[in-house]
Amino acid sequence: MTEREKMLAGYLYDCGDTELLTQWHKAKxxxxxxxxxxxxxxxxKDRILDELLGGRGKNLWITAPFYADYGNNIYFGNNCEVxxxxxxxxxxxxxxxxxxxxxxxxxxYTAFHPTNAIERFGLPKEDGSFEFCKTQTAPVTIGDNVWIxxxxxxxxxxxxxxxxxxxxxxxxxxDIPDNVIAFGNPCRVMRENK
Numbered sequence: 001m002t003e004r005e006k007m008l009a010g011y012l013y014d015c016g017d018t019e020l021l022t023q024w025h026k027a028k029x030x031x032x033x034x035x036x037x038x039x040x041x042x043x044x045k046d047r048i049l050d051e052l053l054g055g056r057g058k059n060l061w062i063t064a065p066f067y068a069d070y071g072n073n074i075y076f077g078n079n080c081e082v083x084x085x086x087x088x089x090x091x092x093x094x095x096x097x098x099x100x101x102x103x104x105x106x107x108x109y110t111a112f113h114p115t116n117a118i119e120r121f122g123l124p125k126e127d128g129s130f131e132f133c134k135t136q137t138a139p140v141t142i143g144d145n146v147w148i149x150x151x152x153x154x155x156x157x158x159x160x161x162x163x164x165x166x167x168x169x170x171x172x173x174x175d176i177p178d179n180v181i182a183f184g185n186p187c188r189v190m191r192e193n194k
Contacts, residue, residue, distance in 0.1 A: 007091055007137055008073075012114070015091075016132030020070075027052060027071035035064040057098065062086075069111070076100070077144065092137035092156070097144035103168065105151045110137045112156050143178065152187075163193055 001009075003017035015021075030052040037044045049056060052071035057078035066086055068074060073090035077098035084104045088094050092110035096102075113135055114120045121130040138157030142148070146160055149168035154160070159175045166172060167183025167190075176182050180189045 007135070008093070010092070010137055012119075012134045012136055014132055015135050023070050023072065027068055030071060031066060031068055034062070034066060037064070039064070054093070056080075073110070082106075083150075091135065093139040094142075095139070096142045097146065097162065099145045100142060101147040103148060103150035103152070106148050106154070107152070108140050108154045110140055110156050111135050112137070149183070165193055 003013045003020055006013035007020065030048050034045060034048045034052070037048065045062075049060065049062070052068070054072045054075045056076040057080070059079045060076050061080070062082040063084040065084060066082065068088045068090055070090050073093050074088055075093065075095045077096060077100070079098055080096060080100040080102070082102045086102060086105065087107045089109045089111050094108055094110060113133055120133050122134070124130055140154055140156065141159040143160055143162035143164065145163045147165045148154070149166055149170065151169045152166050152172065153170075154172045158172050160166065160172065161176055161178035161180070163179045164176055165181045166176070166187060167181070169185070170183045170187040171185040172182075172187040174186070176187065176189065179193050181191050181193045182189045184190075
């Protein structure tokens, strides 16, 4: 099993793997180009997004700056908007449905590390240095017609249902069902969204 296959399966993997680092650097260069593209140059931005993302529907708007780890694990449906300064750590899949609104400073994480330092780093080498830290992942899925408020943090393994509003500043640690408004730290369902 390759390190990429381990990564997407949720097993501990080595993020210092050559294949993964190659894609990581490619994504960083594409993100840099996207963030530096002229704001009105839709053709160039679309070209970069087609090369960066795993897939996307029609009418995707991402306001720069935008940040991603690998890029090719991010999938958008139709009619989605991502506002400025969002970070998607797509070490596993991030799948976003149709008609999503993602406010500024939203962070979506799919990666996490063992809490035990020895499991995270291994034993130090003779020179005192460490290998890349070991990482695990879990995918994030966001349904259709979802509005994610400003500064929200979505943790690995979370699924957010359809027709959901997540209030600004929330930390989403558990799944959120369809048709609700949820907010808080930790994020909790507060009422139905009619």
